[in-house]
Amino acid sequence: MTPRYYAAACQTDLPRPRSREEIAGRVDHLLGMIDHAVVGYAPIFDVRLVVFPEFAHAAPMYETVEELRDKLAVPIPNEHTDRYVAKARERNVYIQTGTFLEVDARWPGAVFNTTCLIGPDGLLSRYRKVNPWLPWEVHASPHDLPGYDEPMFPVVETEIGRLGAAICYDWLFPEAIRALALAGAEVLIRVSAYMDPWGATPPMDWWTLFNRARAVENMAFVVAANQGASAANYPPFSWPGGSMVVDFDGRILSQADPGPGEKIVVGPIDLAALRAERGRRRGHHMLSHLRTEAYTDLYARPIHRPPGRA
Template sequence: MCRYAAAAVQTDIANPVMPSDMRKNTDRILQLVDSAVIGAMPFLPVKLVVFPEFAHSAPVFEKLADLREKLAVEIPNEHTERLQAKAKEHRIFIQSGSMLEFDPRYPGHVFNTTCLIGGDGILLKYRKVNTWIPFEVHSSPHDIEGYEEELFPVAKTENGNIGCAICYD
């Protein structure tokens, strides 16, 4: 394993209130990936680019039903596919920043989810465990009876083991 840089990108992106706004955020995220990779070229190769909580969407609605109807997406989706293409282009891994996720296996729940994405697709999906009540009305996986997925998944990559966390998890 050779030395590499990880780029932590802070964003100034508007909170979306509809799906088309999320596309605009993904456009900007892809531009920032290019900037991070190209900007570090004289130093170390960037092999990991990470984005913050709510990079794609934030809980701007007070009711879970509104979040589900207006902003929640299933994963994978058009945003993760575009990030996968960018990861493949640069031969890197991208931690997507979080988006509000609906999973049909858990009806009635919306998760604050981030993904680790490589050129071959999603390596892991991490759902925020410690939601900030009362602001975040989405679910924590540890509160769901019968939730059987790994709470803290780790992906084994050629750059080492990589896990994700959101906010104060």
């Protein structure tokens, strides 16, 4: 185990691609940001985790699933994830990729919004967004596919801790992030494209609110990378960045200044401190105090209503 290291939350401000042929150029740029984070801070500390935002490779800019499949979606693994694996080995880092729009032959007709955890040993997991931002996002949720049999909330054991990721709107659902924590996650990774006015600026600032709340209620570190694109690059919204690292007591360890623009913010991940606190605390230990059987009736019947159904 690496008991202490730094994580880099990287936000981007790039024009959105209109075809999958443009994704390689985005990957070129993101690989360069990994080099900047690792090499730039090497004299001071080791950056071992690098996180990118939602839509870093492609945004759901077309209105139909058919157009997304035709123009932007890619299978995973692919030549881009291969390049991330090579960079992870070169720099000895773990990379939570920005999202891809993904197709999978097992689920014909579906497009997933997917982020991958990649390390020196290869592609370790992929997380498909469970809660698309309705009604604007038309990609599929694994929850809605009959017979879906892959883990919806994967957590991976690594030398830098147990890592689990979820995407943007997922974080407004405490159950989604609790699922990662109950699977053992110590570092919760948020890959996000959170727009104004709910982003990292007052008076709303849901971005900071939910990142801190999820850290506290799950006693885990949070590394959250938010999209920093201007309205000109990713219309119709502006994307306020504010990428951050939060500790298990909800303290903001570092945060990029709110506002569009490419930025890298780094913060410490102290696994030894986290594990000591999880083992020592008797108060304010929600994971330990959770009475799951008290809540089983809450979800005894389906609540989710598909779009367009009252």
